[in-house]
Amino acid sequence: xxxxxxxxxxxxxxxxxxxxxxxxxxxxxxxxxxxxxxxxxxxxxxxxxxxxxxxxxxxxxxxxxxxxxxxxxxxxxxxxxxxxxxxxxxxxxxxxxxxxxxxxxxxxxxxxxxxxxxxxxxxxxxxxxxxxxxxxxxxxxxxxxxxxxxxxxxxxxxxxxxxxxxxxxxxxxxxxxxxxxxxxxxxxxxxxxxxxx
Amino acid sequence: xxxxxxxxxxxxxxxxxxxxxxxxxxxxxxxxxxxxxxxxxxxxxxxxxxxxxxxxxxxxxxxxxxxxxxxxxxxxxxxxxxxxxxxxxxxxxxxxxxxxxxxxxxxxxxxxxxxxxxxxxxxxxxxxxxxxxxxxxxxxxxxxxxxxxxxxxxxxxxxxxxxxxxxxxxxxxxxxxxxxxxxxxxxxxxxxxxxxx
DNA sequence: TGTGCTATTATGACCAGGTACTAAACATAT
DNA sequence: ATATGTTTAGTACCTGGTCATAATAGCACA
Numbered sequence: 001x002x003x004x005x006x007x008x009x010x011x012x013x014x015x016x017x018x019x020x021x022x023x024x025x026x027x028x029x030x031x032x033x034x035x036x037x038x039x040x041x042x043x044x045x046x047x048x049x050x051x052x053x054x055x056x057x058x059x060x061x062x063x064x065x066x067x068x069x070x071x072x073x074x075x076x077x078x079x080x081x082x083x084x085x086x087x088x089x090x091x092x093x094x095x096x097x098x099x100x101x102x103x104x105x106x107x108x109x110x111x112x113x114x115x116x117x118x119x120x121x122x123x124x125x126x127x128x129x130x131x132x133x134x135x136x137x138x139x140x141x142x143x144x145x146x147x148x149x150x151x152x153x154x155x156x157x158x159x160x161x162x163x164x165x166x167x168x169x170x171x172x173x174x175x176x177x178x179x180x181x182x183x184x185x186x187x188x189x190x191x192x193x194x195x196x197x
Numbered sequence: 198x199x200x201x202x203x204x205x206x207x208x209x210x211x212x213x214x215x216x217x218x219x220x221x222x223x224x225x226x227x228x229x230x231x232x233x234x235x236x237x238x239x240x241x242x243x244x245x246x247x248x249x250x251x252x253x254x255x256x257x258x259x260x261x262x263x264x265x266x267x268x269x270x271x272x273x274x275x276x277x278x279x280x281x282x283x284x285x286x287x288x289x290x291x292x293x294x295x296x297x298x299x300x301x302x303x304x305x306x307x308x309x310x311x312x313x314x315x316x317x318x319x320x321x322x323x324x325x326x327x328x329x330x331x332x333x334x335x336x337x338x339x340x341x342x343x344x345x346x347x348x349x350x351x352x353x354x355x356x357x358x359x360x361x362x363x364x365x366x367x368x369x370x371x372x373x374x375x376x377x378x379x380x381x382x383x384x385x386x387x388x389x390x391x392x393x394x
Numbered sequence: 395t396g397t398g399c400t401a402t403t404a405t406g407a408c409c410a411g412g413t414a415c416t417a418a419a420c421a422t423a424t
Numbered sequence: 425a426t427a428t429g430t431t432t433a434g435t436a437c438c439t440g441g442t443c444a445t446a447a448t449a450g451c452a453c454a
Contacts, residue, residue: 008401024255026440037403042442052441054251054410058221061258077307109318109328110274110311117307131306133334141327205430223411234432239413249412251439 011036012044023056078115078150083122086154086162091119093148100144107142116166116178119152124162126184132161136178146170160184208233209241220253275312275347280319283351283359288316290345297341304339313363313375316349321359323381329358333375343367357381 011034018033019025027045031038045052051059078093093099099111113136121129142148150168157163161181168176208231215230216222224242228235242249248256275290290296296308310333318326339345345365353360358378365373 024258028440039403039405040401043402046442054254054440057251057255057258060262061221061254064261065257104325106325106327108311108315110307110314113310113314114305114307117310118305121306128301128303130303130338131335133332135330135332137330138328225411236432236434237430240431243413251411 012048015041015044016048016050019050019056023060024053026053077111077118078148080119080122086123086125086157088154089119089123089152091115091150091152093150095142095144095146095148097144105144107144107146107148109138112138112142112148112168112176113178115148115150116152116168116176117180119150120162120164120166120178120180120182123152123154123164124182124184126160126186128185129162130183130185132181132183134178134180136176138176139174142170142175148175150176160186209245212238212241213245213247216247216253220257221250223250274308274315275345277316277319283320283322283354285351286316286320286349288312288347288349290347292339292341292343292345294341302341304341304343304345306335309335309339309345309365309373310375312345312347313349313365313373314377316347317359317361317363317375317377317379320349320351320361321379321381323357323383325382326359327380327382329378329380331375331377333373335373336371339367339372345372347373357383 015030015034018030025033027038027041030041034041044050050056078091080089080091082088082090093111093115095107095111097105100107113134116136117131117134121131148168148170150166152164152166155163155165160183162184164180164182166176166178166180167174168178212227212231215227222230224235224238227238231238241247247253275288277286277288279285279287290308290312292304292308294302297304310331313333314328314331318328345367347363347365349361349363351359351361357380359381361377361379363373363375363377364371
């Protein structure tokens, strides 16, 4: 290699890193930013297989477009794999990095809760189901990459109150437990759902 | 107005709608799609104040980039407005459409839980804090547009266990209550956090 | 000292997807 | 026939590139 082995390699490295956090920057701006010519930047991109701005912007747009949709429309957290209305249900949740504390890689508790809660609510055979109370217990932390299987069972139904138990496991080991009281609301909202809108 | 009042107006309307669901389409493609010339499309965009493809793509990219970040990196759900470590804390959460059931406009319970839980965990003065158990109670449904204020108080600390109460209100009215037991974990993970990684 | 090698920069032709402007064709009501 | 609104066409120019070619700078090595 030449006499400036560090320089070029180093610059390309920094370029790559920089573009990950600033995907919307043009070659011209990059050139100014790295104090080299536009052509050098283009050569670097070529060698590194990095597409032009517009392509990068488009990629970001498409990817996060889909992501926002999937996150926003998630009426259900976790994938429903089995459901017998009013009786029992099963849901699976893959612990992706988004669900964890970045520092520790441990899943944030409320996602386990969310999985259990949405499953419990899904079990209820009514137009609208609202969680009333819950007792929950985290047995051990769940880490990135683990697959959480939540199993819900309806224990009792009294009037419009469903008593539901959920147990979440990772490879058979219990990681989370919850008992829910869920209110079934049909048609007009009753006193519980007293709101003035 | 002219003799084709429907046609033009109607086309522009459809154009606008179409672009909301397909923001990445070029004028040429639009022209083919609406069976008019490219110039007509450009005039329509001009009249409607719709920017060119690249600009639209960029907007989508920037907006949803930020959104994904804010959703994914939300180590904290809700905005922390006050915090006295180990004593008490206050957090606010604006109920946006993403947080609600689309059908009813009622906030999904796990977001209220998440707000309370992250607040409780934030209160703990330790390297890592993990929720152990919780009792929660939803007092009334919260709707889109409401602003939930969660107030957390540390009740007791026994060894590494924090007993924390959280009360969430909308305009003074209690909508949610929770009691948490949170474990403080410093340095090496102890038996509770028994994992084999 | 010249030769070779790499890295960098410059230059020009070309492209997509536009903007901005001018002009012409078309339809139709008065 | 003329005025009016709609649509289409054409041109010059812009940004942010690709691709190919060439010139230049810096240093090693024999």
